[in-house]
Amino acid sequence: MAQHLSAVARARLAAQRIHHFHGGLRLRHNKKISCEVPLERIPPSERLFVPLLQHGYSDAARSLVEPGQAVLKGEPIGSYSEPDTGYVHAPTSGKVIALEVRPIAHPSGLDGECVVIEPDGEERWSWLEPIEDWQHADPATLGERIRTAGLVGLGGAVFPTAKKVEGAQARGVHTLILNGAECEPYISCDEMLMREQPEKLILGARVLRRATAAERVIIAIEDQMGVVQRMLDSALKTCGDGEVEIVRVTTIYPEGGERQLVQVLTGLEVPSGGLPLDLGLLCLNVGTAAAAADAVIEGRPLIERIVTVSGSGITRPRNLIALLGTPIHELVERCGGYRGDVQRLVLGGPMMGYALPTDAAPVVKAANCILALTADDLRSPQPEMPCIRCGECMRVCPAVLLPQQLHWQVTNQQWEEAEEYGLMDCIECGCCDFVCPSQIPLADWFRYGKGVLVNRASEKRAADHARHRFAARQERLDRLRRNRQDRIAEKKRQLKQSSEGRRKVAEALERARKSRGEDEGRSP
Ligand code: SF4
Numbered sequence: 224m225a226q227h228l229s230a231v232a233r234a235r236l237a238a239q240r241i242h243h244f245h246g247g248l249r250l251r252h253n254k255k256i257s258c259e260v261p262l263e264r265i266p267p268s269e270r271l272f273v274p275l276l277q278h279g280y281s282d283a284a285r286s287l288v289e290p291g292q293a294v295l296k297g298e299p300i301g302s303y304s305e306p307d308t309g310y311v312h313a314p315t316s317g318k319v320i321a322l323e324v325r326p327i328a329h330p331s332g333l334d335g336e337c338v339v340i341e342p343d344g345e346e347r348w349s350w351l352e353p354i355e356d357w358q359h360a361d362p363a364t365l366g367e368r369i370r371t372a373g374l375v376g377l378g379g380a381v382f383p384t385a386k387k388v389e390g391a392q393a394r395g396v397h398t399l400i401l402n403g404a405e406c407e408p409y410i411s412c413d414e415m416l417m418r419e420q421p422e423k424l425i426l427g428a429r430v431l432r433r434a435t436a437a438e439r440v441i442i443a444i445e446d447q448m449g450v451v452q453r454m455l456d457s458a459l460k461t462c463g464d465g466e467v468e469i470v471r472v473t474t475i476y477p478e479g480g481e482r483q484l485v486q487v488l489t490g491l492e493v494p495s496g497g498l499p500l501d502l503g504l505l506c507l508n509v510g511t512a513a514a515a516a517d518a519v520i521e522g523r524p525l526i527e528r529i530v531t532v533s534g535s536g537i538t539r540p541r542n543l544i545a546l547l548g549t550p551i552h553e554l555v556e557r558c559g560g561y562r563g564d565v566q567r568l569v570l571g572g573p574m575m576g577y578a579l580p581t582d583a584a585p586v587v588k589a590a591n592c593i594l595a596l597t598a599d600d601l602r603s604p605q606p607e608m609p610c611i612r613c614g615e616c617m618r619v620c621p622a623v624l625l626p627q628q629l630h631w632q633v634t635n636q637q638w639e640e641a642e643e644y645g646l647m648d649c650i651e652c653g654c655c656d657f658v659c660p661s662q663i664p665l666a667d668w669f670r671y672g673k674g675v676l677v678n679r680a681s682e683k684r685a686a687d688h689a690r691h692r693f694a695a696r697q698e699r700l701d702r703l704r705r706n707r708q709d710r711i712a713e714k715k716r717q718l719k720q721s722s723e724g725r726r727k728v729a730e731a732l733e734r735a736r737k738s739r740g741e742d743e744g745r746s747p
């Protein structure tokens with residue numbers, strides 16, 4: 224505890240001033256266009272297509288339902304093989320009419336299995352039990368609720384929240400950082416959440432503080448979110464507990480990245496290959512905190528999320544609350560449909576998002592933003608040119624890497640060197656792409672390179688495992704052989720001993736017999 228208190232004191236001192244991270248870009252925000260109208264809840268679609276593959280941290284969930292089966296709103300319909308990953312839940316009540324492979328929103332671009340639900344319009348809940356006395360609940364109980372409610376990081380990373388919370392419980396954290404620094408252009412779902420549901424966020428912050436035993440909570444917002452600051456300040460007065468504070472950080476991309484935000488707030492650097500947990504910190508998105516309040520206080524699993532629908536290809540950009548499984552074209556229609564020459568539909572922001580194959584893909588837990596980009600938004604494709612070693616990419620890289628060097632290593636498959644130069648620390652922010660005068664798609668190369676390193680690591684693990692198994696088997700066989708040889712030797716020794724013994728007995732008997740004969744010869 225003493226160690227934690229001093230860590231808190233250090234973090235408090237460090238947070239009294241805002242620090243800076245290396246590099247980054249000042250980008251046009253383009254958020255105002257989607258923040259002018261209030262949040263609106265979109266009614267359930269005629270068909271919901273709930274993907275069983277919701278994130279990239281595990282395989283797809285296994286369906287728990289069959290076609291023809293009735294489901295209640297919030298009922299688990301898919302479970303993951305990794306227990307920490309929780310469940311996928313039915314977004315509304317109705318009937319499962321099919322399990323089918325359809326286009327989904329996933330970075331791989333591949334189709335995925337979906338549970339197709341026909342809503343009955345009755346919205347009949349299968350409630351989880353609210354945890355009434357959550358202020359005094361055991362942290363393990365809260366962690367378990369976060370798991371069963373299927374919570375994931377709603378900032379787009381969709382890492383299972385229960386894993387992070389369990390890590391914090393096991394290792395201990397002094398500060399919980401709630402990330403509202405939504406630094407990527409166009410995305411405004413977190414800003415709208417903080418403006419319109421600030422009490423829910425504050426309650427979620429308190430729930431997570433209880434679950435992680437953190438001593439303080441920082442909600443980080445951008446310095447241009449004046450309305451948000453006022454709304455949160457007023458919510459703190461009504462439902463805060465004195466341990467939640469709001470900190471405004473400079474608006475610079477990618478300040479909302481976990482590592483960058485930790486550095487800005489504390490001046491501390493998350494070690495290469497490490498986690499904020501290594502510094503006694505846990506970082507979660509503000510949307511995740513609000514979902515934690517829903518799960519614990521209301522007993523509602525994660526079945527909906529706020530989605531920004533924006534871009535110059537959208538008639539009336541805004542933020543919508545949509546059930547998971549709602550086809551994306553229905554969100555676009557709710558925003559007045561497309562306008563202009565839409566060239567690309569993106570899930571996420573313009574820097575880190577990925578292109579969607581079709582607007583028939585449904586809303587998933589990762590869907591923080593749907594962006595319709597026209598030709599004017601996109602840089603006209605230029606031929607890729609050789610690197611001129613200008614160093615611009617290095618200047619803007621927030622991970623303090625040498626992108627030009629990494630590019631050389633990845634394109635030449637120098638994997639050991641790329642690993643040594645920190646390829647796995649690349650956060651794929653795209654800053655280097657943005658400034659590269661040679662139009663080299665650096666972030667794409669690094670995404671590919673990281674995939675290769677992950678595969679190599681898992682192949683190495685598999686090979687090491689096979690080698691250990693082989694060595695263990697050899698050792699076992701050797702041991703068995705040695706045991707057998709020892710047993711045979713012992714047997715022989717015993718046999719030898721016993722034949723020797725028999726011979727000695729026979730000799731003794733013979734001597735005795737002879738001695739008796741001599742005695743009889745001497746008798747009168
Ligand atoms: S910005 Fe592009 S051209 Fe300049 S050093 Fe980096 S990779 Fe090379």
Ligand code: SF4
Binds near residue numbers: 623624650655
């Ligand atoms: S994509 Fe990777 S290498 Fe490029 S600037 Fe971002 S962190 Fe640095």
